[in-house]
Amino acid sequence: MSPLADSRGDVLSRAQALADEVAPQAGHFDREEALPREVIQRMADEGFLGAMVPQAFGGLGLDPLEYGDLTEIIGKACSSTRALLTVHASLVAETLAKRGSDELKAKYLPDLASGRKLACFALSEPQVGSDASSVRTTYRREGDSYVINGRKKWISFAGIADLFLVIASDEGAVTAFIVERSMGGVSTHPMTGLLGSRAAHIAEVEFRNVVVPAENVVSRVGVGFSFVANTALYYGRYSIAWAGVAVAQAALELMCTYATTREQFGQRIGSYQLVQGMVADSVVKVNAARELCRRAGRLRQANNMDAVMETNVAKYFASTVARDVTDAAVQVLGGNGCWNEYPAERLFREAKVLEIIEGTSQMQQIMIANHGFKKFGRRTRG
Numbered sequence: 001m002s003p004l005a006d007s008r009g010d011v012l013s014r015a016q017a018l019a020d021e022v023a024p025q026a027g028h029f030d031r032e033e034a035l036p037r038e039v040i041q042r043m044a045d046e047g048f049l050g051a052m053v054p055q056a057f058g059g060l061g062l063d064p065l066e067y068g069d070l071t072e073i074i075g076k077a078c079s080s081t082r083a084l085l086t087v088h089a090s091l092v093a094e095t096l097a098k099r100g101s102d103e104l105k106a107k108y109l110p111d112l113a114s115g116r117k118l119a120c121f122a123l124s125e126p127q128v129g130s131d132a133s134s135v136r137t138t139y140r141r142e143g144d145s146y147v148i149n150g151r152k153k154w155i156s157f158a159g160i161a162d163l164f165l166v167i168a169s170d171e172g173a174v175t176a177f178i179v180e181r182s183m184g185g186v187s188t189h190p191m192t193g194l195l196g197s198r199a200a201h202i203a204e205v206e207f208r209n210v211v212v213p214a215e216n217v218v219s220r221v222g223v224g225f226s227f228v229a230n231t232a233l234y235y236g237r238y239s240i241a242w243a244g245v246a247v248a249q250a251a252l253e254l255m256c257t258y259a260t261t262r263e264q265f266g267q268r269i270g271s272y273q274l275v276q277g278m279v280a281d282s283v284v285k286v287n288a289a290r291e292l293c294r295r296a297g298r299l300r301q302a303n304n305m306d307a308v309m310e311t312n313v314a315k316y317f318a319s320t321v322a323r324d325v326t327d328a329a330v331q332v333l334g335g336n337g338c339w340n341e342y343p344a345e346r347l348f349r350e351a352k353v354l355e356i357i358e359g360t361s362q363m364q365q366i367m368i369a370n371h372g373f374k375k376f377g378r379r380t381r382g
């Protein structure tokens with residue numbers, strides 16, 4: 001067991017200490033559009049980059065509920081720092097731990113858990129978003145290797161990543177590969193000016209005749225969407241659901257603090273019932289979102305089949321709550337809510353992004369409705 005895994009017990013207090021360091025700098029990271037290496041290293045030093053990686057590979061081996069609490073604490077402080085948990089720790093490392101061969105796990109998981117190598121998840125493309133199984137990035141077999149060509153877009157941490165979990169297709173046979181930047185033929189182009197996740201080193205990626213050894217196929221050829229990308233998105237959605245709770249909780253605390261100090265018409269604005277209505281609705285929504293996340297986490301912990309759908313429910317609801325509550329925070333702060341000297345406008349932007357990533361709200365609605373028809377629909381005559 002690694003020394004990090006050994007100290008798993010106090011994960012949340014260490015997360016809170018890191019969050020306290022990072023929170024005052026989150027606005028600066030957002031303006032600079034770059035998360036500093038030192039923050040990534042701090043996350044690595046605490047073992048958080050291997051949050052869900054089994055202890056046998058040097059990870060913390062957290063359970064889903066512990067991971068949720070960790071994500072809320074870090075996400076409340078800084079969305080781009082939290083994105084490391086979503087992307088590196090969950091979409092890639094956790095997926096590899098679940099779907100990778102023993103050889104692939106031994107080859108990469110210790111480096112991912114320790115943060116010696118940083119990873120990103122490369123699914124979306126310029127022409128391919130919600131319809132994710134129709135990726136146009138191609139692979140072809142050549143001897144003991146595969147050759148990958150194509151472009152990816154919006155890839156969080158691609159600007160600085162060492163490893164890419166790439167989803168590619170050979171005439172519809174979708175396969176997942178671990179690609180190392182050092183294999184050659186990989187170039188990244190930073191994307192700036194984004195609404196949220198501005199510090200998450202988001203980039204476009206180009207793969208030009210990248211030669212990948214056959215052993216770097218994750219799971220099997222042809223199951224890269226059904227078995228690998230879907231697993232990654234399931235883990236990613238769970239993370240984003242908690243990210244929604246985090247952003248909403250931060251906005252709630254901000255509006256409550258502001259409403260108890262700001263005075264208008266000779267009274268604190270928190271004494272006005274219309275402001276109290278916004279606070280009350282926000283408290284209820286945040287509590288409800290957190291409980292849905294916990295429910296999804298408990299089901300997952302129990303290996304219950306409903307966990308996947310309840311994760312979609314939690315992601316859809318929590319991201320909507322994050323948007324609503326950050327909207328209320330901007331409203332309570334008035335002009336100051338529209339100014340980047342206060343965090344409300346950043347939280348508002350971060351919340352909106354959560355309704356788009358890991359499957360848009362419309363994609364969640366479609367999956368939830370299909371589930372609803374199956375589960376609650378009754379046979380009727382005619």
Ligand SMILES: Cc1cc2nc3c(=O)[nH]c(=O)nc-3n(C[C@H](O)[C@H](O)[C@H](O)COP(=O)(O)OP(=O)(O)OC[C@H]3O[C@@H](n4cnc5c(N)ncnc54)[C@H](O)[C@@H]3O)c2cc1C
Pocket residue numbers: 087120121122123124127128129130131153154155156157194196197202353356357358359360361362363
């Ligand atoms: C900040 C940020 C970070 C990201 N990080 C990553 C990353 O690390 N890795 C990665 O692979 N991708 C990443 N993405 C991409 C993200 O996953 C996609 O943006 C998302 O899946 C939506 O795809 P799209 O943007 O192409 O929208 P589209 O799929 O073009 O959708 C546009 C609109 O049409 C709606 N729509 C589409 N199809 C339907 C339908 N059948 N029914 C109803 N409505 C529909 C959508 O809901 C949406 O409202 C990131 C994006 C952002 C903004």
